Every structure is written in C-alpha cells, then in structure tokens.
Amino acid sequence: MGSQPSLPEVNLADKTIVVTGANTGIGYETAKALAQAGAKVIVACRSESKATEAIEQMKKEHAEEKADPKKQRVQIKVDDLNVEFMALDLGSLQSTMTFVEAYKSKGLPLHVLVCNAGIMWGPEELTSDGYEPHFQINYLSHFLLILHLLPVLKSSGPGARVVSVSSLMYRFAGWNASDLQCLTNKDRGKRYSNSKCYQVMHMFSLAQRLEGSGVNVFSLHPGVVKTELATREGQQVPGSTKFFLSAGSKMLRTPFDGALTSLHAAANPAYDEKTALYFDSSKPQSVNSMARNKDKQEILWKYSLECLKDHITEDVMKELAST
Template structure:
C-alpha cells in the first residue's frame, strides 16, 4: 500500500522571496503543510480550494503556528525566511469547469508571476457520481480540472523567469491500475480503481507535458507522498468504507503512516530542491527519483491517447492559442 517510512531529507534551505506558488487543496493535509512550508521559505502562496471558511481557518492556523515556530527554533522544521506569512485564499472548485476557468482568470487579473504550481487536491471514495459537467467526479477533480488549470497557466509560468515547476501529486495506487481505453473514466468500477486511474493519468500527463515543454524552462514532476494519515480517508462527505477507515487508523496507530508534514516533504523537494532545477519528467518517492512500476505510465502510445482524450473532453475550453504555449519557447 505504500513505501516504508525510510528517513527523508530535511526541507532544503532555500529563499523563495519574490516567488509565487499555487497549491490546490491547501486547507488540509499535505497541501496545508506544503503551503505553510513554502510560505515560511518566503513565497507568496495562493491557497486554492472550494471552501472560503475552511481556507481562512487554515490560513489563521498557519500564521499561528508560524509565529510559534519563529520564536522557538526547536519548533520549526524549516529555516524560516520571513517574519510574516504571505498566504491568500482564492476559490477553486475542481468539480466545476466554470470554477476552474474563473480561478484562472482571477489569478491572471492579479498580474502576479507564477513559479510553482502544485496540483495537490484530490478525492477518494467520492461515490458513483458525475459532475455538473458530465464527468466522473474522481476523473474531473483529481485529473481533468488540474490538466485544464495547468494548460491555461502555462503563459504565466513561462513568463516568470525560468526554473518554474509543475508538481502533480500522484499516488502509489497508480501501480495496480489496468488500462481501459473503452472506459477512461472508470465508470462503474471499484472506487480505488477510479482513484488509481486518475493518479496514473497524472504521471502520464507529466511525460506528455515535459516533452511538449522541452526548452521552456518549466520542469514537470509527479510523486507519491507515502501513506499519509490525512483527512482524505476520513471525510464525512466521502463514502469511505468502514474497513478502509479502520485500516487508516491502524496504520496511524502503528506509526506506519506518515504525518502530513512528512507526507509533504516529497512535494516540497520536487518544488524547491535546487538539484531538480533544469530537470523534468521525474517521478519521486521518499523525496528522490524512483522508477515506475506500471508499464502503462511510460507507454507513449497510451500517453498520446490520454492526451487526445483529455483535449477532446475539454474542447470547449482549450483554444488553438492555448495549445501554442506547448510549442513556442
């Protein structure tokens, strides 16, 4: 179910002052820890999620923890680069194409650069549900809306000075998924198959994006954060089986599941570790590059099929001008 709790590298000692970061699903779990840590390193961080109330609660908690850690070095897991966190909420509901496009326009209207895009938000056990856009909900939230978001933010990433990063937070669950061209959204399949397929698609997207963005100064990475004791397996609005909740609790009590901070470390390394500057198309586990275990992930024909299928799904929202950003340097 996950990698062992091997020791991980500490947070890199880098200064992100003047950098701008977007983290989707940053109000809880590894998204929260990612956003907080990058803000402590000096970045301006956009907390992109659907609930303003939960986002504001998370931001207040970040600032409280930051104040405590700043006054006591022993409490801090990062070499803090700022007195006050620059963290801002922006609404983003990935189950809605309209909300995703509104987020893009609102962010562009701010005139900010964008140096790091962390596609972190996700759902599991969301039920046999279609979104208002007509897509299977795991497919849209975990993969398709992030794909749309990324394509529309490419001009900003390109214009922001080199060494920009796109981070696609995947999962080891990609390993057990079979390829089904006749059922790409895994309708009427087991919930873990739905979830795993979206995580496989994120890895495949990494390769197709990296190839098309070669020479652009943008690095594309995907990763498995480890088995993490987060809210994704506990939310009341998700149909998580009793057995899965029991397993998550058991792993946590046996200390076989990472806490959210340690789960975020691999994301943080992909985003800011200087050793990955100029690199792309790397899949990471335990904060280091790792070989992939599912042959579908590296199959170029399958990657191209997914790419074309995704564009077809989003044909009303992706123009020729959008696609030109994938070829112009």
C-alpha cells in the same frame, strides 16, 4: 517507507506559488512551509471559511515556531507569512476557468503550481460537467488549470515547476482505452488509482511538449499519510479501509512528513535543470511500464483535450506548440 532527506535551506523570496487543496493535510503543510521559506502562496480551494481558518492557523503556528527554533522544521526566512485565498472548485470546469481568469487579472507571476487537491473513494454521481469525480477532480481539472496557466509559468521561468501529487496507488491502475473514466468499473479504489496514474502519464506528456520552455514537470507519491483524504464529507470509504487507517495510524506519515516530498519537488534547487521526475520519499524513483507507455500517454492526452474542448482556445494550443 524509507527515510526522507530534510529540505535543504532555500530562499523563495519573490516567488509566487499556487497550492490547490491547501487548507488541510499535505497541502496545508506544503503551503505553510513554502511561505515560511519566503514565497507568496495562494491557497486555492473551495471553501473560503475553511481556507481562512487554515491561514490563521498557519500564521499562529509560524509565530510559535519563529519564537522557538526547536519547533522549526524548515528554515524560516520571513517575519510574517504571505498567504492568500483564492476560490477553486475542481469539481467544476467553470470554477477552474474562473480561477484562471482571476489569477491572470492579478498580474502575478507563477513560479510553482502544486496540484495537490484530490478525492479518494468519492461519490458515484457524475460531476456537474458529466465526468467521473476522481477523473475530473484529481486529474482533468488540474490539466485544464495547467494548460491555461502555462503562459504565466513560462514568463516566470526559467525554472518554473508544475508538481502533481499522485500516489503509489497509481501502480494498481488498469487501462481501458474505451473507458478511460472507469465508468464501467464500480470499484472506486480502481477509479482513484486510474486518476493518479493519469497524473503520472500526463507528467511525461507535458514534459515532452514543454522541453526547452523553462517549465519543469514533476509528480510524486507523498507516502501513506494520515490526512482527511479518505474521511472528508461526501466520500464513502469501505469499512476495511477505515479499519486500516485506524489500526495502522502509528505507521502512517504525518502530513508534514508527507509534504516533504512535495517540498523537494517544488523547491529543491537540485532539480532546477530536471524534468519528468517521479518522487517517492523525497527522491526520484522509477515508474512502471504502463505509466511510461508513450502510446497510452498519447491516447490519454487526446482524450483529455477532447473532454476540455469547450474550454480550450487556439491560443492555448499554440502555447503548447510554440515550445
């Protein structure tokens, strides 16, 4: 997996950051560390009860770490964490739009959007919007979220960032332009890989369209991390995978170690003037030829916009064209 550089000292005072799926695992550690560095962090997830419990746990751990420097893993810049829950169900395009409107109504800036939430080996049933679950939750709803929050990101820059938590599994994706949701392939591992590859491809497409806008776009592989991703309710993980996760648990990264790559992409000032970078082990790395293929990127971009046409206004498209 390689060693990871620790996060350099950063002060995120006056920064506002949204982290999707921040109530557990990598998202939890990402949100907590960013809040400890001074940011106002929005925990965007489905369950208010789980989010509230997570926020309380963050604050408890923060108090313990503040009292004992030996426990600190990032430079703590605040006495109390500024963390807030907002409801977001990425399995519903309407919920995604409701989140957008609720966020805009608060009048908050948005300096970093961390698209962290995701599913792995999810259900076979389509979402209420009629899409394959991995395609919608991991990729399409995040695409919609980004599109509608672009004006806020632009006005909060320069240096605003969009960070998508992808996976090294993107390398196992296939390409079928007539079945981008992978509906004809019942292998949910392949569906997961495709959704993660789409996140990387989308990074390139978006970065190209946002050149000169002050919004930088990154994606990343957090490492093989021991989280609940493969064991959450409603996810049917093959027995062989469960065995691997159990037997190989000592080799897996902790959620914080996994979050380090997200933290570098979200806050490391070394990348203030960079965009379209894919991180692994907290450092920029190259990606494979399929993810870099511009023709495929454009096919995916156009297909995604077609899927979202009922939720995209002319103003949104003008925002993309105005950069």
